[in-house]
Amino acid sequence: MSSTRPPGAAAAVPTDCWYALATSAEVDRRLLAVRALGRPVLLFRTQAGGVVALEDRCAHRAYPLSAGALDDDTVRCGLCGFVYDSGGRCVSVPTQPRVPFGAHVAAYPTLERDGLVWAWLGEPGRARLHRVPELPWLTEPGWATVGGTAGIDAGFLLLHENFADVTQVPFVAPEIAPAALADAPPPLEVVVTETTVELGRTFPASPLPGWQAQMLGVADAQGATVQRAFFHSPAVWTDHWDVEHGAGTARMRFTQLVTPVDGRRSHLHWRVSRDFAIDDPAADERMHSMFGDYYERVQAAMETAQAVLDLDGPGREVNVAADVAALRVREIVRGMLADEGQAFARDQNRP
């Protein structure tokens, strides 16, 4: 297979999608500024505990509301003193009794689930017609999770295409891959729907990687690994690794939350969850350092790829059969953009 990367496909970002903008713990009674989909967003928690997401730019002049102050559940601009309520409406200005007609900033629907703050930056009315993927292992008891956050100079689609290319793992990170991967990769099954892509393969029993055998306390054990990977939406990629070893099944969940900062920059929140050695700080440290290294390598590779695209533009690409998952992801994103974009430019802020 060969195809020409569609011009602009890596630059436009689907807006009809729930994106994770922060962790629940990061959003409190302080004003938190984040960037997503080419816009500045202000996050804070109301006195009642709800999460508010507002456009982080005063309607009066170019100034971030996040540089102002939170009074009860209203935000006061640090430059001009305009005050906004949690729905984004301007409720008072310092220089006149009457609030200028129509003064407001955009308010974005939010929801909190699995320890994450999700926001909908598309047409607000459509938010309730779309789901947020369920990631129960992030907060359920019986799991231990380590993670980190990286600002990556690469577009969200490059990241997803990388996650879709499971054949890269032995090249990018030979020490974490199952031994069986190096010489006899098992068949790869790709399962598609309108909005999702799933990959699966089963590795025959082979010696567990040293770190895993050690954490499981089953040195020299053989383990058959079932790997499944899911593209849920442009915001979420997850990988499931279930290792059946002599003493049971050890489960790992890799959660990659991708939030496009704009068309060529992304925020990656990565989480590695496991259901073994859960009360073991040394295991936490080991996992964090091992997979932190892995995501750093992914970051470096993707930034290099983005730099090539920036410098020389999209080019003709040769694909192999194993790329079918990455190509389906691209097709889904292209379809989302077509459904949103062809029409009426509701969204003036699109990068």
Next chain:
Amino acid sequence: MAETRTTLREHEAELVVASVTAVAGGVRELRLADESGTGLPPWTPGAHVDLVLGDLVRQYSLCGDPTDASSYTVAVLREQESRGGSAFVHEKLAEGSKVTMRGPRNHFPLVSAPSYQFIAGGIGITPLLPMIAEADASGADWHLTYGGRTRGSMAYADLLAGYGDRVTLAPADEVGLLDLAWILGDPGSGTLVYCCGPEPLLAAVDAVCEKAWPPGALHLERFAAKAADAPADGERAFELVLAGSGVTLQVPPDKSVFDVIQDAGISVLGSCHEGICGTCEQAVLEGEVDHRDSVLNESEKAANDAMMVCVSRCLSDRLVLDL
């Protein structure tokens, strides 16, 4: 490194009929629940699924709530001249029956627009229901004209009445046939037309839009193949080149492009094999396609850059696909 063998297939799940409801004369609504606990894939308005009904595979639009991860809803009309699918649904399926579902897929997506004209004929209302919910939630200006034989034959008429004067119900025994020239009389800039219903309605809407509406404004969906007969002098053979795979194959008169690709061991998706579901679409690099499907519209066919390999063939001697 050894070869990684890759197979591609559509999502498939065994669902359980959780409820059966009569929603109009001859129309049964089925709620199909996922009992595996893994959850059903998300879909968007206009999507459909395959249901495996005994030896048959039939396509039905999803007409429930897109945020429901535990069940899908379809509504099925008992066709007078059933090819077996609707009879199976009406006679064999009951609460507790198990049904294999494939998909969802969507070849009738709702493109964002400031305004819409929705036109439904009979059971063609099903894909339009979630579209209407989305258009309404988006704050778009929209109108639905819904025709049917009689008021009692029109599924979801009560639910739609809740939208007030955005909806015009037009039972033929009360008001006659739809006045399409009037309904489509104002090709407003940016307005899109979405139509689903029986073939004569689709053909009539197509004809009106062809004359008066901008290209691309009309979106329609067929659930029965348009008649596309083989040429009188018989089918021809041609050469098939799969550019990405680097193989050259021969398509004999009695085999489809799809079968030839599959026989060569190359992974390709397919479902209805009648040119109506759109699953097997492939990009065309070279060759004059003889389109026989009911998925692509006239301008998409003329573009000659995609084809449904289950039924369409080639008028030139060589067909090159991006596969």
